[in-house]
Amino acid sequence: MGMRQDIEDLAKEAEWQIREHKWVPSANDHTVAARVAADLRAVVGTPQSQQELLAVTRLGHLREALAAVTIALAYVHGPMAWFLGAAATALTPILHWRAMPARHGHTFGATWAKVFGELFWQSLSNDARLAADFDAAMSVHAAAVGPWVAGARDWGADNRVADIGGGTGGTLRSTLARHSHLTGTLIDLPETVARARDNSPTPDEPTGTTDTAARMTFCPQSFFAPLPPGHDVLLLAHILPDWADDDCVRLLRRCAEALPDAGSVVVVDRVVSVDSGEEQLPVSQRDLAMMVVLGGRERTEHEFCLLAAEAGLELLRPSLPAPHQGLHLLEFGKRQ
Structure with missing residues (x-):
């Protein structure tokens, strides 16, 4: 019940931000969203293919999908990234297990690279503001x-x-x-x-x-x-x-x-x-x-x-x- 209430509260916060024009998607926002959606579809596949996977793999996909959207939103709009990041945290109680066994690799790889086209460490080297935030x-x-x-x-x-x-x-x-x-x-x-x-x-x-x-x-x-x-x-x-x-x-x-x-x-x-x-x-x-x-x-x-x-x-x-x-x-x- 507590987790459900957390998610409902976060959804209300998101609706308020959109209704009050605190977040107005720009052309850049739409571009990033389209690219992330295409990458997720390419990796996750169809709903039917998802149903054929083990539950632990589907939950792993859910975690990475949430993270992909959170990272993309952080790039275009901080408050909405906070919302989705908090929503992912609210899901933690049902994700209280190791997502991927050692040596089996990860289906998505590093999601940061999927979103930005470069590894996190490359972004850190290329973006002085990101580097300063990371150092802090x-x-x-x-x-x-x-x-x-x-x-x-x-x-x-x-x-x-x-x-x-x-x-x-x-x-x-x-x-x-x-x-x-x-x-x-x-x-x-x-x-x-x-x-x-x-x-x-x-x-x-x-x-x-x-x-x-x-x-x-x-x-x-x-x-x-x-x-x-x-x-x-x-x-x-x-x-x-x-x-x-x-x-x-x-x-x-x-x-x-x-x-x-x-x-x-x-x-x-x-x-x-x-x-x-x-x-x-x-x-x-x-x-x-x-x-x-x-x-x-x-x-x-x-x-x-x-x-x-x-x-x-x-x-x-x-x-x-x-x-x-x-x-x-x-x-x-x-x-x-």
């Missing part, structure tokens, strides 16, 4: 998660840490600020590193810690290229869910190549539980977002371990759960 969102994550990462494990035996795909450096700065003996390298694409160089220290940096910037270096490159050696810890925070399984294995193999024998690969990400309790709600929503925007997925601890094993890594100790967001810290080393 990631900084919020880093402000919440960075201090926890810095305190969740024992960094005493480590000297150098590399934050791979670390964005503008919030998590790495938090870790260096808490552990004065550490030095760190931020590894990300050149345009991201350029923004990171200009980024101010995080608000949680302890008073009196003025040498954090001096202990931080920058390495502008793709993390699919060979990684610089000499780091005791390679940190992957909020990275693996952005990518499909094969890409994750590629990245983890790069980590294994660069890792010293006693080094660690520290993965910080949401972990999907085999249970479907309320705490899994944000994980389920993120699973949807990763699948349709990037072609990636959230994973169970077992799935993370399978990817690591394929790259020559093994779990060193039980994972550490964070007190919020379904996050876990998983630490891997070279397989002996």
Whole structure:
């Protein structure tokens, strides 16, 4: 009853926006809508063909169709995108399961690319405003998660840490600020590193810690290229869910190549539980977002371990759960 009421309220909001001319479709709106509709028809097929599919596949199509329209609306009109995004969230209780098994691929692929004709990462590189919004969102994550990462494990035996795909450096700065003996390298694409160089220290940096910037270096490159050696810890925070399984294995193999024998690969990400309790709600929503925007997925601890094993890594100790967001810290080393 609650979900039905949520959807009815959202529909009333949409009707009000149209009636009050808060949203007047333009020629560009119609063009985007026609293109998305054609792409959806091409992939989904006829109603008869849908009926012949397994229910789990049809629900997967529903999720991606909702996301495709939401992304298209975000391009032409923000408030209506909010409406449909909220409607998709209201459906989450009936989508409380893993949409696609590992290794089976996704029928739609990355929906962002279907709508815009380029991968999300290409859009990020080509659109300065999108890049700024993305940096701001990631900084919020880093402000919440960075201090926890810095305190969740024992960094005493480590000297150098590399934050791979670390964005503008919030998590790495938090870790260096808490552990004065550490030095760190931020590894990300050149345009991201350029923004990171200009980024101010995080608000949680302890008073009196003025040498954090001096202990931080920058390495502008793709993390699919060979990684610089000499780091005791390679940190992957909020990275693996952005990518499909094969890409994750590629990245983890790069980590294994660069890792010293006693080094660690520290993965910080949401972990999907085999249970479907309320705490899994944000994980389920993120699973949807990763699948349709990037072609990636959230994973169970077992799935993370399978990817690591394929790259020559093994779990060193039980994972550490964070007190919020379904996050876990998983630490891997070279397989002996």
